[in-house]
Amino acid sequence: MSDAEARWQGINLAVACLALDPAAMGGFWIRARVGPVRDRLEKGLKTALQGLSVRRIAPTMPDEALFGGIDLAATLDTGVLTQTKGLLTDAGVLFLPMAERVESGLAGRLAGALDTGRGLSIIALDEGAEPGERAPDALLDRLAIHVDLTCHALSDAPDLAIDLDALDEARQRLPLIETPDSAIRELAEVAARLGILSLRAPLQALAVARASAALSGADTIEEPDLLTAVELVLAPRATRMPETPEDMQDDPPPPPDDDTLDAPEGDTEEQLDLPPAEILLEAARAMLPPDLLARLAAGKAARSAQASGSGATKTGNRRGRPLPPRAGRMGGNARVDLVATLRAAAPWQKIRRDITGVTDRVHVRMSDIRIRRFKETSDRAIIFVVDASGSSAMARLAEAKGAVELLLAEAYARRDHVALVAFRGDGADVLLPPTRSLVQTKRRLSSLPGGGGSPLAAGLKAALHLAEIAKGKGMTPSVALLTDGRANVDLSGAANRTTAAADSTLMARAIRAEGYPALVIDTGQRPTRGLDALAREMGAPYLPLPRADSRNLSRAVDAALTP
Amino acid sequence: MKDVMEPGPFPFSAIVGQEEMKRAMIMTAIDGGIGGVLVFGDRGTGKSTAVRGLAALLPPIEAVSGCPVNSRYVSDVPDWVVLKDDVLAMKPTPVIDLPLGATEDRVVGALDIEKALTKGEKAFEPGLLARANRGYLYIDEVNLLDDHLVDLLLDVAQSGKNVVEREGLSIRHSAKFVLVGSGNPEEGELRPQLLDRFGLSVEVSSPTDIDVRIDVIRRRDAYDRDPVAFGASWASSDADLRAQIVDARARLATVEASDEILRDCAALCVALGSDGLRGELTLLRAARALAAFESEPSVMRAHLKAVAPSALRHRLRRDPLDDAGSTTRVERVVEEVLG
Numbered sequence: 001m002s003d004a005e006a007r008w009q010g011i012n013l014a015v016a017c018l019a020l021d022p023a024a025m026g027g028f029w030i031r032a033r034v035g036p037v038r039d040r041l042e043k044g045l046k047t048a049l050q051g052l053s054v055r056r057i058a059p060t061m062p063d064e065a066l067f068g069g070i071d072l073a074a075t076l077d078t079g080v081l082t083q084t085k086g087l088l089t090d091a092g093v094l095f096l097p098m099a100e101r102v103e104s105g106l107a108g109r110l111a112g113a114l115d116t117g118r119g120l121s122i123i124a125l126d127e128g129a130e131p132g133e134r135a136p137d138a139l140l141d142r143l144a145i146h147v148d149l150t151c152h153a154l155s156d157a158p159d160l161a162i163d164l165d166a167l168d169e170a171r172q173r174l175p176l177i178e179t180p181d182s183a184i185r186e187l188a189e190v191a192a193r194l195g196i197l198s199l200r201a202p203l204q205a206l207a208v209a210r211a212s213a214a215l216s217g218a219d220t221i222e223e224p225d226l227l228t229a230v231e232l233v234l235a236p237r238a239t240r241m242p243e244t245p246e247d248m249q250d251d252p253p254p255p256p257d258d259d260t261l262d263a264p265e266g267d268t269e270e271q272l273d274l275p276p277a278e279i280l281l282e283a284a285r286a287m288l289p290p291d292l293l294a295r296l297a298a299g300k301a302a303r304s305a306q307a308s309g310s311g312a313t314k315t316g317n318r319r320g321r322p323l324p325p326r327a328g329r330m331g332g333n334a335r336v337d338l339v340a341t342l343r344a345a346a347p348w349q350k351i352r353r354d355i356t357g358v359t360d361r362v363h364v365r366m367s368d369i370r371i372r373r374f375k376e377t378s379d380r381a382i383i384f385v386v387d388a389s390g391s392s393a394m395a396r397l398a399e400a401k402g403a404v405e406l407l408l409a410e411a412y413a414r415r416d417h418v419a420l421v422a423f424r425g426d427g428a429d430v431l432l433p434p435t436r437s438l439v440q441t442k443r444r445l446s447s448l449p450g451g452g453g454s455p456l457a458a459g460l461k462a463a464l465h466l467a468e469i470a471k472g473k474g475m476t477p478s479v480a481l482l483t484d485g486r487a488n489v490d491l492s493g494a495a496n497r498t499t500a501a502a503d504s505t506l507m508a509r510a511i512r513a514e515g516y517p518a519l520v521i522d523t524g525q526r527p528t529r530g531l532d533a534l535a536r537e538m539g540a541p542y543l544p545l546p547r548a549d550s551r552n553l554s555r556a557v558d559a560a561l562t563p
Numbered sequence: 564m565k566d567v568m569e570p571g572p573f574p575f576s577a578i579v580g581q582e583e584m585k586r587a588m589i590m591t592a593i594d595g596g597i598g599g600v601l602v603f604g605d606r607g608t609g610k611s612t613a614v615r616g617l618a619a620l621l622p623p624i625e626a627v628s629g630c631p632v633n634s635r636y637v638s639d640v641p642d643w644v645v646l647k648d649d650v651l652a653m654k655p656t657p658v659i660d661l662p663l664g665a666t667e668d669r670v671v672g673a674l675d676i677e678k679a680l681t682k683g684e685k686a687f688e689p690g691l692l693a694r695a696n697r698g699y700l701y702i703d704e705v706n707l708l709d710d711h712l713v714d715l716l717l718d719v720a721q722s723g724k725n726v727v728e729r730e731g732l733s734i735r736h737s738a739k740f741v742l743v744g745s746g747n748p749e750e751g752e753l754r755p756q757l758l759d760r761f762g763l764s765v766e767v768s769s770p771t772d773i774d775v776r777i778d779v780i781r782r783r784d785a786y787d788r789d790p791v792a793f794g795a796s797w798a799s800s801d802a803d804l805r806a807q808i809v810d811a812r813a814r815l816a817t818v819e820a821s822d823e824i825l826r827d828c829a830a831l832c833v834a835l836g837s838d839g840l841r842g843e844l845t846l847l848r849a850a851r852a853l854a855a856f857e858s859e860p861s862v863m864r865a866h867l868k869a870v871a872p873s874a875l876r877h878r879l880r881r882d883p884l885d886d887a888g889s890t891t892r893v894e895r896v897v898e899e900v901l902g
Binding site: 024104105107108109112115117137138141179181184185187188189191192197198199200201202203206335338439 | 570605606607608609611660662663665666667668674703704707709748768769771773776777779780781783784787790
């Protein structure tokens, strides 16, 4: 059986497990763009879930629709308070398309609904394109099975084989499946060695193993069931490759300069050396994508990012500058503007009284409802582009690091996000996509090495790209460049002063064309000629700061970029 | 009383490990004036489980049955409440979830729009703060809470009163609750003002010991498969803990704190450079609650040492360039000052 076939078989099994006991699974996370492969999986799911209550919800649904509330139309009509039942009130399986657009508030409420034990489960269809663009972790943590369809070709994904009778039979057997203590132990060990912190994962793995045992007609959890559980639940959550010393260095969870296993993990190492766990780990290793660590870095960094929105300003209804009220419905976050509503209803009172014959109350119809609106200025994202080349002396790099940290410490109160791009050698790295997390930034900063050439153009290009993403997420990006201006590596990575300068100018113009506010800080020992010209190309103020300490720097950035 | 067959939350006493978190929560149950607990840490470490378990563990409160703010006496019932009956009844300690993205109306209460539009009555629809009175207000992912809600909560938590002035309403009611927040610092920082408002803070992490992890999974799995039986098997441990808390509450006022202990508190806070006097007060209150919990007649240095990290770690001036965690800094200073 080829790899692709085996993977699709695994998905088939996952569908059966979910259908068997949706509530215990919490649900399914399917990462795929809309397409025939996803359609096939959805079709299979629908077949397998026959007989269960299946509903579709959307991240844009108002809270009333999801969690129940007041039916205003009926209430107004009858004059009696009428409640509606939400889609999440009863047990059932919920399809959630566009899960990457679920904002953290809704994720929290959905997670809460899953936790209450009402028998709910969610199939999150995540269509995110960027690594960081995905459903919030609060939700994902509760969905047992994680499936990535992006590398499945249609030819490798035949219709799923669903045997409803077998499912029924397995469902009968499920409560009788025995759980040997060793199964719990092995799953816990494998989870720990894959660097999975959450204890929900091994619990969910146990539920999958139990379902798998019921499907295979056994009465106790056996080795193949554990393998299934590892493949479906634990492997996709791995935060590190098990026991590959080279990989440990890049491992995000332990402190960055720690090049061995972190201590607490280390002393459990002996007792972990059990053969069954080894087999399971081997299986997990086979499931791990080769670019796991790269993905982790991107995913982890983007965690704090909100689901993508549109434009630089959002029209909300809770804070900001008030806008005129607009006709609308009462929804989750909407606030009715009472005065405007009554004003809208006033001209019709006589007609409505005549029609209904009711004269002792104000007649308000749904169409009269006016909703409050506010215009909210969006979050600021300051993108630091830091020169980490050899010519930028290490001391200056330390200052830049300090300035970023200081700004971030103050960022929360101003709702700013901070991002960090460093350039050195022959290219630029995004060390930190826009975040407010001090913890993460400190980690990234302390591990930022210096040395090599000055690929200034590549740095600006990376910043431009980052700014675009930030803008897409509804933030207002601005760029702060910290360099000594000695660009000597061009966009292609070649060491050529002339093309390097030309490329830098090109990128600077691009930043100006996009209209991003920018600032150039000269960190050279003495002001560099040419850097002020580059600043002009960027439409940015130029600040020579030959003896800046990090506090001065942070003050300067703050002053220059604050609108 | 609840139906016996209705499964309760995961029993508090069955939570494996996480001793600091459990102790901090118990302290707030003994002395509500400590000012709440902030639990920061990884996902799936039992933060929510502990809060819900604690609520089920606590003794019920006596309250006017028809009162939306759980008033203790009929004379405390706010004047905007129309009481249908004024009998006193036992209610379980309220634990109210404040969901992220909740509207201001839902939190503080608002004009009852249905009544206003259909009957023309100006009635107040109480919000979550009303229901949390005399109980717990639990905010999961508190670090992601909208700023305007944070401001609101700060106000109410400080004054113990919820004041609503909107749409022609002018309503106030008492809103005294223990604030319990949880969150993951990787996903965003908590505003210093809110941080300071929590009495205690604890950092939880996933247990790294494999046997502990197995224990957690085993117990949780047993609970998920048969919550009623699992609850029953832990009922007596929960009852013991409840008795100990009730006992400690009664003894709290009589626990003495000597001048030396007060001096220790002050010395600790000065050495750590924590802002304001809130740190000292919380430290003392928590130490006293711990002493009461341990049936000691007076506060001792051991109590101070035990609660100092939770009471002080979140009050330190943030130094972004210092890599030592605040827990380590507190421990170091405690060691220096108290020996």
